[in-house]
Amino acid sequence: MAKELSKIINKWVPAEGKVIDFGCGDGSLLKELMDSKNILGYGVEINDHKIEVCISKGVPVIKQDIDKGINGFESSNFDISIMARSIQCLKEPSLALNRMLKLSNRCVVTLPNLGYWKCRINLASGKMPVTPELPSSWYETDNIHLCTIKDFEELCMKEGIKIKDSVFLDSKGGNGKLASLIPNLFAIEGVYLLEKQ
Amino acid sequence: MxxxxxxxxxxxxxxxxxxxxxxxxxxxxxxxxxxxxxxxxxxxxxxxxxxxxxxxxxxxxxxxxxxxxxxxxxxxxxxxxxxxxxxxxxxxxxxxxxxxxxxxxxxxxxxxxxxxxxxxxxxxxxxxxxxxxxxxxxxxxxxxxxxxxxxxxxxxxxxxxxxxxxxxxxxxxSSTQNIAMNEVARESIRKDQNFHNGNYIEHDVIPKNGIKTARMLGHITYLSERHMDLRFGRKFQDDNSKVDHEVDFEVENYLQYKGDKFSEIFDANTYILMTKAMDGxxxxxxxxxxxxxxxxxxxxxxxxxxxxxxxxxxxxxxxxxxxxxxxxxxxxxxxxxxxxxxxxxxxxxxxxxxxxxxxxxx
The missing domain is CATH 3.40.50.1820 (Alpha/Beta hydrolase fold, catalytic domain)
Known part of the structure; x- marks a missing residue:
């Protein structure tokens, strides 16, 4: 995970909090949070190899396909749930958002921005965008629900989800001025801290 | 080692x-x-x-x-x-x-x-x-x-x-189904005429048939349908290696063989005790x-x-x-x-x- 991204998330996660990370990959974010903030973290992952890496790092992990449901964890009282770069791969992103906010009062969601100017140029030339952030062709990509920053924020409003904080990353992976000023055009990724309204 | x-x-x-x-x-x-x-x-x-x-x-x-x-x-x-x-x-x-x-x-x-x-x-x-x-x-x-x-x-x-x-x-x-399966196994042991209420050693006999049937049932529950299908399918057992003349299919022969072997080494009372512990x-x-x-x-x-x-x-x-x-x-x-x-x-x-x-x- 990019340094800047994990730095932002690190700021939002409460020290010694109970955290669940959907689509946790090799567990590196959770491991960082365990080391720096002494959190109790659980990852959810479907890939066996990545699960093995989590376990070797001492990161508790649950094998589950998040597309088949983010449920069964409501009783665990999480402080915060995280879904980094995965929501666009889900069949029902809005359901996932609502479920996450059921099991924790706050959640962190990050997603690639289809409104980024390079994507728009791609589309203007009549092709689906293929960029360093979205490297796969339309027929190979897992990203079945791509959206723009604007689209996502509209969804949050419609679902009654409060955007407590947001940070926009530019193509260098940093929190650039232009990306913050006009995120829908210049951000490659939106990083959100969401809350129930 | x-x-x-x-x-x-x-x-x-x-x-x-x-x-x-x-x-x-x-x-x-x-x-x-x-x-x-x-x-x-x-x-x-x-x-x-x-x-x-x-x-x-x-x-x-x-x-x-x-x-x-x-x-x-x-x-x-x-x-x-x-x-x-x-x-x-x-x-x-x-x-x-x-x-x-x-x-x-x-x-x-x-x-x-x-x-x-x-x-x-x-x-x-x-x-x-x-x-x-x-x-x-x-x-x-x-x-x-x-x-x-x-x-x-x-x-x-x-x-x-x-x-x-x-x-x-x-x-x-254990689930209800687990308990149910175990009870069938125990029943087959108890109803073996050599069981003598568990005191078969005194009578110098072993309730082998009971243990065997219990094990055959147990064995089915330990395997998956797919695994059994892949391993045995509906293949017929060849006549030379049948453990019993009643046997037609390979899977029958396998269960008969496994059940027989198990009944020679395992104790019937232990079977009942272990399954009771599991159920309980x-x-x-x-x-x-x-x-x-x-x-x-x-x-x-x-x-x-x-x-x-x-x-x-x-x-x-x-x-x-x-x-x-x-x-x-x-x-x-x-x-x-x-x-x-x-x-x-x-x-x-x-x-x-x-x-x-x-x-x-x-």
């Missing part, structure tokens, strides 16, 4: 869950590897229903241990690094005190009068073993199926005596709430289930995982392919072995 097998006597006896008492008892114990100086590398392996203390390598009878694929030098549970201990459970028929043992007060075999034992009794006897071996704690307690229940019970009963726990192809309690176990305890019974647990959990296991399906492991998370226990839950149904926990698939190895090392 160094295997140490010893019969350890516990003259202090044990008060059992049932209210009965064993005034003294013996455990047949096998161990592998060396306890390190700081005594931090001890692992307890708990055996499943028909297992025993012989886990790894070849014993003097040239039999290979039941978990040889996982436990051994440079294997997932590496005896070059860990001191691994397994005992035949109380009530068993492989050397520990059980129905075949002589009751000191009657000077005759216990037979059907051996007291009922529970998973928690086993764990209590294993705790006495830990003390006798002068080990401060187990770094890992692990088992599959009924062995997994013991591992879970260890974390509940002795939270400061176990650091990590491995619960494989197991559940916090409920990690939730008297409160009936697993959440509550895990409150004092400090060990880390590794829960593994197998998709093809319909006896203790993965969802049963998930229940333990959820209760563990509710109690802030560091717990992982992994489901693996495993083609052997419930028996998958016995075989070292790449992913399975790696995950166990990494968990112990982490």
């Amino acid at each position: 160094k295997i140490k097998t010893e019969l350890i006597n516990f003259p202090e006896g044990l008060d059992l869950d049932s209210g009965d008492r064993l005034d003294s008892f013996e455990l047949m114990v096998e161990s592998y590897g060396e306890l390190n100086e700081s005594k931090t590398n001890a692992i307890l392996v708990c055996h499943a229903f028909s297992g025993n203390h012989h886990v790894s390598g070849e014993n003097s009878e040239r039999e290979t241990g039941w978990w040889d694929e996982i436990v051994g030098p440079n294997k997932a549970i590496d005896i070059n690094k860990y001191y691994v201990v397994c005992c035949n459970n109380l009530g068993g028929c492989s050397g520990s005190s059980g129905p075949k043992s002589i009751n000191p007060s009657t000077k005759k075999a216990y037979g059907g009068n051996f007291p009922l034992v529970s998973v928690s009794d086993w764990v209590n006897s294993q705790k006495m073993l830990l003390d006798k071996l002068d080990i401060p704690f187990w770094s890992f307690v692990v088992g599959g199926s009924l062995g997994g229940m013991q591992a879970l019970q260890w974390s509940i009963a002795y939270p400061d005596k176990v650091k990590k726990v491995g619960i494989f192809a197991a559940a916090a309690r 176990y409920d990690a939730a305890g008297v409160s009936g709430k697993l959440d509550r019974s895990l409150k004092k647990v400090t060990a880390q959990f590794l829960i593994i289930g197998f998709y093809s296991d319909w006896l203790y399906p993965p969802e049963r492991g998930k229940e333990i995982q959820i209760a563990a998370m509710n109690n802030n226990i560091k717990s992982s839950y992994v489901v693996l392919e495993g083609e052997h149904g419930h028996d998958s926990f016995l075989f070292a698939s790449d992913k399975y072995a790696k995950i166990i190895e990494k968990f112990i090392q982490s």
Whole structure:
């Protein structure tokens, strides 16, 4: 995970909090949070190899396909749930958002921005965008629900989800001025801290 | 590979869950590897229903241990690094005190009068073993199926005596269907005319037919439909290797053969005792709430289930995982392919072995 991204998330996660990370990959974010903030973290992952890496790092992990449901964890009282770069791969992103906010009062969601100017140029030339952030062709990509920053924020409003904080990353992976000023055009990724309204 | 097998006597006896008492008892114990100086590398392996203390390598009878694929030098549970201990459970028929043992007060075999034992009794006897071996704690307690229940019970009963726990192809309690299957097996044993209310040793007979039928049924529940299909299909048994002239299909021949073999080595009373212990176990305890019974647990959990296991399906492991998370226990839950149904926990698939190895090392 990019340094800047994990730095932002690190700021939002409460020290010694109970955290669940959907689509946790090799567990590196959770491991960082365990080391720096002494959190109790659980990852959810479907890939066996990545699960093995989590376990070797001492990161508790649950094998589950998040597309088949983010449920069964409501009783665990999480402080915060995280879904980094995965929501666009889900069949029902809005359901996932609502479920996450059921099991924790706050959640962190990050997603690639289809409104980024390079994507728009791609589309203007009549092709689906293929960029360093979205490297796969339309027929190979897992990203079945791509959206723009604007689209996502509209969804949050419609679902009654409060955007407590947001940070926009530019193509260098940093929190650039232009990306913050006009995120829908210049951000490659939106990083959100969401809350129930 | 160094295997140490010893019969350890516990003259202090044990008060059992049932209210009965064993005034003294013996455990047949096998161990592998060396306890390190700081005594931090001890692992307890708990055996499943028909297992025993012989886990790894070849014993003097040239039999290979039941978990040889996982436990051994440079294997997932590496005896070059860990001191691994397994005992035949109380009530068993492989050397520990059980129905075949002589009751000191009657000077005759216990037979059907051996007291009922529970998973928690086993764990209590294993705790006495830990003390006798002068080990401060187990770094890992692990088992599959009924062995997994013991591992879970260890974390509940002795939270400061176990650091990590491995619960494989197991559940916090047997399901209604599990109990039902076991009852059919027990019924076939009880109704064998040689059973004599459990006192067949006195009559110098063995209820072999009963044990055989019980095992045949059990065996079906341990395998997956797909595995049976792939292995036997609807192939006919060739005439030269039929164990019985009634047999048509290979699968029939297989079950007949396995049942026969088992009935020669396993004790009928032990069969009844072990299945009763399995049926009776409920990690939730008297409160009936697993959440509550895990409150004092400090060990880390590794829960593994197998998709093809319909006896203790993965969802049963998930229940333990959820209760563990509710109690802030560091717990992982992994489901693996495993083609052997419930028996998958016995075989070292790449992913399975790696995950166990990494968990112990982490």
